Amino acid sequence: xxxxxxxxxxxxxxxxxxxxxxxxxxxxxxxxxxxxxxxxxxxxxxxxxxxxxxxxxxxxxxxxxxxxxxxxxxxxxxxxxxxxxxxxxxxxxxxxxxxxxxxxxxxxxxxxxxxxxxxxxxxxxxxxxxxxxxxxxxxxxxxxxxxxxxxxxxxxxxxxxxxxxxxxxxxxxxxxxxxxxxxxxxxxxxxxxxxxxxxxxxxxxxxxxxxxxxxxxxxxxxxxxxxxxxxxxxxxxxxxxxxxxxxxxxxxxxxxxxxxxxxxxxxxxxxxxxxxxxxxxxxxxxxxxxxxxxxxxxxxxxxxxxxxxxxxxxxxxxxxxxxxxxxxxxxxxxxxxxxxxxxxxxxxxxxxxxxxxxxxxxxxxxxxxxxxxxxxxxxxxxxxxxxxxxxxxxxxxxxxxxxxxxxxxxxxxxxxxxxxxxxxxxxxxxxxxxxxxxxxxxxxxxxxxxxxxxxxxxxxxxxxxxxxxxxxxxxxxxxxxxxxxxxxxxxxxxxxxxxxxxxxxxxxxxxxxxxxxxxxxxxxxxxxxxxxxxxxxxxxxxxxxxxxxxxxxxxxxxxxxxxxxxxxxxxxxxxxxxxxxxxxxxxxxxxxxxxxxxxxxxxxxxxxxxxxxxxxxxxxxxxxxxxxxxxxxxxxxxxxxxxxxxxxxxxxxxxxxxxxxxxxxxxxxxxxxxxxxxxxxxxxxxxxxxxxxxxxxxxxxxxxxxxxxxxxxxxxxxxxxxxxxxxxxxxxxxxxxxxxxxxxxxxxxxxxxxxxxxxxx
Numbered sequence: 108x109x110x111x112x113x114x115x116x117x118x119x120x121x122x123x124x125x126x127x128x129x130x131x132x133x134x135x136x137x138x139x140x141x142x143x144x145x146x147x148x149x150x151x152x153x154x155x156x157x158x159x160x161x162x163x164x165x166x167x168x169x170x171x172x173x174x175x176x177x178x179x180x181x182x183x184x185x186x187x188x189x190x191x192x193x194x195x196x197x198x199x200x201x202x203x204x205x206x207x208x209x210x211x212x213x214x215x216x217x218x219x220x221x222x223x224x225x226x227x228x229x230x231x232x233x234x235x236x237x238x239x240x241x242x243x244x245x246x247x248x249x250x251x252x253x254x255x256x257x258x259x260x261x262x263x264x265x266x267x268x269x270x271x272x273x274x275x276x277x278x279x280x281x282x283x284x285x286x287x288x289x290x291x292x293x294x295x296x297x298x299x300x301x302x303x304x305x306x307x308x309x310x311x312x313x314x315x316x317x318x319x320x321x322x323x324x325x326x327x328x329x330x331x332x333x334x335x336x337x338x339x340x341x342x343x344x345x346x347x348x349x350x351x352x353x354x355x356x357x358x359x360x361x362x363x364x365x366x367x368x369x370x371x372x373x374x375x376x377x378x379x380x381x382x383x384x385x386x387x388x389x390x391x392x393x394x395x396x397x398x399x400x401x402x403x404x405x406x407x408x409x410x411x412x413x414x415x416x417x418x419x420x421x422x423x424x425x426x427x428x429x430x431x432x433x434x435x436x437x438x439x440x441x442x443x444x445x446x447x448x449x450x451x452x453x454x455x456x457x458x459x460x461x462x463x464x465x466x467x468x469x470x471x472x473x474x475x476x477x478x479x480x481x482x483x484x485x486x487x488x489x490x491x492x493x494x495x496x497x498x499x500x501x502x503x504x505x506x507x508x509x510x511x512x513x514x515x516x517x518x519x520x521x522x523x524x525x526x527x528x529x530x531x532x533x534x535x536x537x538x539x540x541x542x543x544x545x546x547x548x549x550x551x552x553x554x555x556x557x558x559x560x561x562x563x564x565x566x567x568x569x570x571x572x573x574x575x576x577x578x579x580x581x582x583x584x585x586x587x588x589x590x591x592x593x594x595x596x597x598x599x600x601x602x603x604x605x606x607x608x609x610x611x612x613x614x615x616x617x618x619x620x621x622x623x624x625x626x627x628x629x630x631x632x633x634x635x636x637x638x639x640x641x642x643x644x645x646x647x648x649x650x651x652x653x654x655x656x657x658x659x660x661x662x663x664x665x666x667x668x669x670x671x672x673x674x675x676x677x678x679x680x681x682x683x684x685x686x687x688x689x690x691x692x693x694x695x696x697x698x699x700x701x702x703x704x705x706x707x708x709x710x711x712x713x714x715x716x717x718x719x720x721x722x723x724x725x726x727x728x729x730x731x732x733x734x735x736x737x738x739x740x741x742x743x744x745x746x747x748x749x750x751x752x753x754x755x756x757x758x759x760x761x762x763x764x765x766x767x768x769x770x771x772x773x774x775x776x777x778x779x780x781x782x783x784x785x786x787x788x789x790x791x792x793x794x795x796x797x798x799x800x801x802x803x804x805x806x807x808x809x810x811x812x813x814x815x816x817x818x819x820x821x822x823x824x825x826x827x828x829x830x831x832x833x834x835x836x837x838x839x840x841x842x843x844x845x846x847x848x849x850x851x852x853x854x855x856x857x858x859x860x861x862x863x864x865x866x867x868x
Contacts, residue, residue: 114522114623116142120213123220124149127402130424136184142507145186157417165280178712222366222404231342269363270305283456306338380407390440437510452478542632565651578603581664593638600665602743609669611648619658679741682759689833690852694823697777699787714776722821736836744822772847801862
């Protein structure tokens with residue numbers, strides 16, 4: 108989480124997780140700019156380092172060795188990470204438009220999305236070819252291809268379209284790996300045929316003749332059929348057709364050519380070159396908008412053409428960071444001067460590489476080892492992040508060098524001055540009006556006075572024959588994405604209503620936001636409450652009011668009202684467990700340890716992303732399915748952890764329970780975090796409940812044991828179901844979008860033992 112001792116004064120938004128941005132983000136993190144909030148937006152969480160990607164394909168590296176974890180890097184840098192898709196820019200209002208969520212504002216914007224092979228320009232390519240980018244999609248197709256090849260019985264042809272360094276390296280790396288796979292399985296590697304097609308007169312057109320000759324020899328020796336002047340005009344199932352009418356077999360087609368910029372750039376009004384790349388000047392700044400920069404493959408450098416090569420993207424990172432900082436400070440920018448000749452180390456797939464620099468070229472196994480050393484050194488900058496000294500709570504906020512206008516300066520001084528308490532700590536009416544004015548809570552006939560009425564309180568009707576169910580939840584933010592935090596907070600608050608078998612009716616919000624510039628506070632509220640209202644609306648729950656005050660940290664909670672039959676028909680309580688029931692859990696556990704690790708930069712970004720996806724999954728449908736299958740008791744899993752909530756159920760039910768550790772659904776990374784000794788700050792209090800375990804000593808060394816006490820946020824439903832209906836219930840829950848649902852134990856009659864819970868493997 109970012110520190111809010113210094114109010115947010117400016118927003119720098121980085122779109123894309125390319126090489127330039129990861130270098131720039133690390134540099135900005137090492138020397139933070141007071142008052143600057145950085146937001147990284149990317150469709151991928153793990154971004155590949157292009158220099159090592161062929162080695163990954165060839166099987167020399169593991170996935171994590173060649174990917175930079177953007178989520179972890181963002182936490183290290185104190186930046187917000189938004190795992191989302193950009194759809195455009197609103198340059199007039201300085202906002203980045205995002206798919207499925209509110210736009211985010213920027214004071215300065217940088218674009219480093221890389222290039223994307225344009226498969227739309229060739230008939231059938233989009234449907235039948237595999238573009239090498241975006242890499243997340245390519246990686247899944249590559250893993251699928253590995254499985255297909257392992258099952259080969261007949262000849263199989265892989266075609267690579269593109270004769271540049273990327274296409275040649277990919278063809279050789281794939282061939283090496285796939286032949287190795289077949290040999291291990293005792294199959295003939297000659298089942299595989301490779302063909303490389305390029306529209307040009309030669310392969311590797313930007314490299315010297317000696318390097319081209321070396322690769323022509325390697326390709327011929329490895330029996331990769333190379334076809335020049337073969338511009339593909341059509342891709343059909345199993346076949347490629349060129350402009351001159353030639354056809355080639357292709358059971359799998361990899362597309363590494365005709366790269367262009369992302370389609371959303373077309374509607375931005377920015378100057379683009381003929382391939383759709385953003386034009387930039389010598390400062391990496393767009394000539395028609397000084398607030399927008401671009402770097403890496405997506406940038407078209409106007410002073411002179413640059414090859415789309417990783418070396419340029421990496422080396423742009425430092426001047427980009429420098430000029431972003433100088434632009435925010437109102438200082439003159441400094442030019443980026445790319446080298447005329449650069450060193451390219453191109454692998455042949457088999458731990459051999461060719462070096463190419465201008466007219467020079469040489470090769471050898473030692474060149475591959477040299478390349479491996481360089482690549483690993485670069486990656487260590489992002490895998491071995493230095494420890495950052497935490498700021499002292501009593502330490503004064505450092506002075507900011509960011510350029511502000513007179514009104515912003517006044518607001519900034521006010522934000523760091525002594526703040527009032529009582530009603531003086533409320534957020535201003537104009538900010539609230541602008542931030543909340545566009546929220547559209549779901550309309551309900553039983554809400555008589557709601558959110559947008561000017562009255563002091565809401566008025567809701569209790570329908571005849573119904574009783575009210577009341578609950579409240581509140582906690583401070585544990586992630587830097589306010590929209591996602593709003594969704595999690597609302598989902599968590601609704602959990603008690605669903606667990607009781609009730610229908611949500613209305614909610615009032617209580618929020619605290621850090622003081623700052625009015626525009627920044629307004630956007631923070633808008634993002635957070637938009638996420639929350641989307642979740643409430645989906646549940647049929649109307650937001651009818653609330654209170655917003657200032658505080659050091661962002662926090663949000665809700666008092667939620669629900670409706671249930673006043674005869675208590677359909678109510679699910681904790682105390683109805685019966686001997687013989689099967690214990691079900693609808694979501695995996697581990698959020699406590701994962702987010703404790705997240706705060707220490709010790710959790711992988713994809714672990715956190717998976718945990719958040721679980722946390723925003725509503726329990727509403729799950730509760731309905733449990734009722735339909737005769738659930739005898741139910742609760743939602745939250746702060747007291749699995750064991751704590753289970754004990755809350757066994758005691759009023761007068762039963763014992765067997766809990767199977769091996770059956771527990773666990774979030775990815777949860778075991779890794781507890782093995783590293785990282786647990787939630789609430790864990791010690793929850794561990795005191797170990798006295799409820801009859802045989803804890805026998806399992807205390809089990810790596811899953813600590814997760815019994817792990818506090819959950821927006822966790823799943825823990826329920827007991829009659830044994831004869833349990834299997835059907837599990838299948839129904841899994842089919843309804845709760846894929847991790849599992850039977851984790853059984854209920855038994857109470858014994859003479861004081862401890863109600865027995866563990867089993």
